[in-house]
Amino acid sequence: MHIDLICVGQKMPTWVKTGFNEYAKRLPHLNLIEIPLRKRSKNADLARLQRQEGEHTLAAIAQGAYVIALDERGQVWNTVQLAEQFTYWMREYNTVALLVGGPEGLSTACLQRAQQRWSLSALTLPHQLVRIVVAEQLYRAWSIINNHPYHRA
Numbered sequence: 001m002h003i004d005l006i007c008v009g010q011k012m013p014t015w016v017k018t019g020f021n022e023y024a025k026r027l028p029h030l031n032l033i034e035i036p037l038r039k040r041s042k043n044a045d046l047a048r049l050q051r052q053e054g055e056h057t058l059a060a061i062a063q064g065a066y067v068i069a070l071d072e073r074g075q076v077w078n079t080v081q082l083a084e085q086f087t088y089w090m091r092e093y094n095t096v097a098l099l100v101g102g103p104e105g106l107s108t109a110c111l112q113r114a115q116q117r118w119s120l121s122a123l124t125l126p127h128q129l130v131r132i133v134v135a136e137q138l139y140r141a142w143s144i145i146n147n148h149p150y151h152r153a
């Protein structure tokens with residue numbers, strides 16, 4: 001199964017790239033797709049930018065992919081439950097697309113397109129951090145499924 005992690009935001013600071021790569025390199029078939037984040041000038045129409053970034057996000061979803069929106073209002077899974085979800089995704093789909101929004105969150109169209117919404121917690125996390133947490137948690141779930149000693153219950 002391929003995992004496309006589609007994130008609004010490009011040109012990440014070094015700490016984000018380093019943190020993300022630390023886990024992404026361990027996880028087979030994790031593909032990061034970055035959607036350009038438009039500049040937020042003082043009088044920017046934020047709703048329009050969010051909608052446009054949402055359109056680019058939707059366009060990046062592979063055909064037939066199972067779509068999961070990262071959203072603080074979504075379902076919360078503990079790590080074992082995430083491993084069960086991961087197992088289900090692997091069994092049923094060739095590609096899973098995980099969507100991460102920008103500063104204003106995912107557009108309504110992205111949320112409507114998603115078959116599931118995954119909440120990492122009730123806290124609002126910065127979009128830069130979310131990709132790192134997702135990569136680490138996916139690696140953790142993968143290590144449980146493969147009896148790798150990374151995860152200790």
Ligand SMILES: C[S@@+](CC[C@H](N)C(=O)[O-])C[C@H]1O[C@@H](n2cnc3c(N)ncnc32)[C@H](O)[C@@H]1O
Nearest residue numbers: 070071072100101104105106119120121123125
């Ligand atoms: C800064 S947050 C956007 C906050 C925005 N006000 C909202 O209500 O979604 C940027 C993105 O990070 C992701 N995100 C932030 N916190 C999250 C959480 N606790 N669980 C899942 N995803 C989260 C979501 O994809 C969100 O669109």
